Amino acid sequence: MNDYTTHLKKEGYATTTIKSNERQVADFTKWCKRNHTTPIEIDYKTCLKYIKHLTRKGNSKRTINHKLGSLKNYFKYLISESYRLDNPIEDTNIKGVRRTLNHNLLEPEELEDLYYSYQTDTYQEEYHKYTSKRNKIIVGLLVYQGLDTKDLKNLKTEHVQLNKGKIYIPGTKKSNAREIELKPWQMMDFMEYIGEIRSKLLERLQTDTDQLFPSGDRFIIVNAIIKKIRKYNQKVQNAKQIRASVITNWLSQYNLRKTQYLAGHRYISSTERYLQDDLENLHEIVNNYHPIE
Structure with a gap:
């Protein structure tokens, strides 16, 4: 002293x-x-x-x-x-x-189960098969990379870096840009989606855009996805709850600074709120x- x-x-x-x-x-x-x-x-x-x-x-x-x-x-x-x-x-x-x-969060096993439970082969109509595969990719980005709806809407095809095994998340007025690793099974899904499925969806929508998930002016895909995965786990509320669960689980694996980066938080205090x-x-x-x- x-x-x-x-x-x-x-x-x-x-x-x-x-x-x-x-x-x-x-x-x-x-x-x-x-x-x-x-x-x-x-x-x-x-x-x-x-x-x-x-x-x-x-x-x-x-x-x-x-x-x-x-x-x-x-x-x-x-x-x-x-x-x-x-x-x-x-x-x-x-x-x-x-x-x-920190209310009613999902455990890592519950998050991963949402991805593996999402069915893509139950539709006979071709278009629905394509949209279900697209939706499963979005579920993966929700539960593994903790993206929110705005992140998903802002993604472009160039942001998927399969050669690096990562995806680039552009920054917004409220968040920082970051690169996050993809799981190996996500990369396989992305290869099929970008190489084949996305062009089919563009053709059906009669549009030409560099959006990774073309959806028009309103991005309402996530609403339908949440409704479906709630059937697998009734604890699921919305995309914000899933993101809060992912960030909280990151904090049990990584330090504050790394979690801040992965979450795209501009301020460390935003990350600390999930401790x-x-x-x-x-x-x-x-x-x-x-x-x-």
Whole structure:
């Protein structure tokens, strides 16, 4: 603590501010010790538990933000001294109630089952066979790449990079562009779709477009798909729920930054909203005291 105090003095902080910082860091350090961690080792999820601890003690949102401000400074100091590589609460601010994101999510096995359950060989009429194969590709992009309706509408044939085994997702006003790997079975589906099926659909629709999934002005394909896959799993609600499930499952496999990239989120706080922790029903703190992007 003496080194940190010296650091604050060199930075020109007022005496009262230094004492406040020292007090907040001391309280935080004691809490970390009780919870079998340290300020050097603590991660974002455990920081959320500390925020919940502060709320249980009756601190107002304004007070919690003040305490977090002191801790942000302390984490910056730890980074500058090479004790840490990151600031786990860099983007965290308490600004009100967030809508629930972590409700009735689908497990990875349930998501994959939606893809494998989707039937494409039950139609005798040729056009319906083609549309069902197209729809199964879209189901794959929903459950494996976590795309939303706007992503699907913006896709062009050139975005499917079969030579790289990836698909490029263009950015929008609200999302970043990214490249995501395709599953081997998706690549086989895409080869058939781009090489044969898509041209048949264009012919039937009497249109010429570079859209990967030609649909006219309104992209209503997903609505019909959701209605059908709901028969396989009644938990399915909509494409947003599927995307939330995919992102939440990514967070159990990858770190925040990689998940942010895969999801196309512009801000890390958007990705943090999907963090889950079974201990003490932690999604309560995510819903009620989570940073607004």
